[in-house]
Amino acid sequence: MLNLVQTEFLKLRRRKFVWLMLLAALLMSLVAIFYFGAANTVEITPMQFYKWTAFSYTPWIILPLVLGMLCTMLMYDENQNDMLKQLWIIPVSRMRYFFSKFMVVLFYSICFMLLTAVSSISAGVIPGMIAFTSDSVSFLFIKCLEIGILTPFAMIPVLTVAASQKSYILPVCVTIVYTFLGFILLMVNMYVHPLSSTTAIFMRNISGVVMKEPVHLGKSFLCIGIWAATSTIWAKVALNTGK
Numbered sequence: 506m507l508n509l510v511q512t513e514f515l516k517l518r519r520r521k522f523v524w525l526m527l528l529a530a531l532l533m534s535l536v537a538i539f540y541f542g543a544a545n546t547v548e549i550t551p552m553q554f555y556k557w558t559a560f561s562y563t564p565w566i567i568l569p570l571v572l573g574m575l576c577t578m579l580m581y582d583e584n585q586n587d588m589l590k591q592l593w594i595i596p597v598s599r600m601r602y603f604f605s606k607f608m609v610v611l612f613y614s615i616c617f618m619l620l621t622a623v624s625s626i627s628a629g630v631i632p633g634m635i636a637f638t639s640d641s642v643s644f645l646f647i648k649c650l651e652i653g654i655l656t657p658f659a660m661i662p663v664l665t666v667a668a669s670q671k672s673y674i675l676p677v678c679v680t681i682v683y684t685f686l687g688f689i690l691l692m693v694n695m696y697v698h699p700l701s702s703t704t705a706i707f708m709r710n711i712s713g714v715v716m717k718e719p720v721h722l723g724k725s726f727l728c729i730g731i732w733a734a735t736s737t738i739w740a741k742v743a744l745n746t747g748k
Contacts, residue, residue, distance in 0.1 A: 506552055517609065523578060526571050530620040533567070534558045534628035541634055547632055551641035557642060558625035559645060560711060564652045565688050568617060569700055572610055572656065573663045573680025579606045581677070582666040599744040604739070611657040616652035622646050627691070651707045658733050659687075659699035665736040669743035677679075690716060702728040 514563035517523055537557040541549055622645050663683055667676040687700025695717075702725035704723040709720040
């Protein structure tokens with residue numbers, strides 16, 4: 506398993522676009538600088554600033570879209586060139602292969618959110634918009650780690666779709682629909698879609714955020730777990746039938 510994970514990271518060295526996608530972590534920090542700078546707000550609390558940079562569109566839309574693109578890229582070349590047939594001859598366990606891809610997505614997601622945290626602090630503190638406080642910074646990093654770890658589990662269905670397709674078109678379309686559907690369902694029923702449940706979990710104790718109803722952690726993790734388990738079974742079937 507570790508050898509497969511190491512191989513996946515070595516393959517990423519040839520894909521420069523994967524690393525360029527990390528720049529999306531800086532997007533909301535730049536938006537926050539212009540937004541709060543134009544607003545001429547006299548006093549901005551660190552939490553108000555971090556809500557814009559790290560707790561709004563980044564975990565709701567930007568990170569899921571980036572991870573969906575990554576899932577597609579990890580699977581596309583091997584599916585397109587029938588490299589999987591060679592891997593099965595070695596042989597390589599289908600599930601170990603699948604989870605080695607997931608480990609890359611998990612690591613990438615954590616790096617993305619840590620970069621988001623660093624850029625959020627830099628964008629607020631360097632221009633003097635907010636004060637540097639240990640409490641707010643530690644809360645920011647804890648929440649970013651929470652988002653970075655939970656979101657990949659919610660994206661397993663997209664990784665499964667990418668694993669079952671030779672084309673990149675369907676996985677990309679599924680990523681877009683899946684992401685925005687999760688955002689919409691958050692205000693309808695947060696325990697139906699895994700991205701909605703993920704958002705509910707990390708937003709449960711952010712000051713100033715009012716949810717439609719109190720967050721039930723058990724239901725949220727159950728939703729994520731059911732989708733992840735079902736998608737993993739589907740991935741196993743898809744990889745077995747594609748031999």
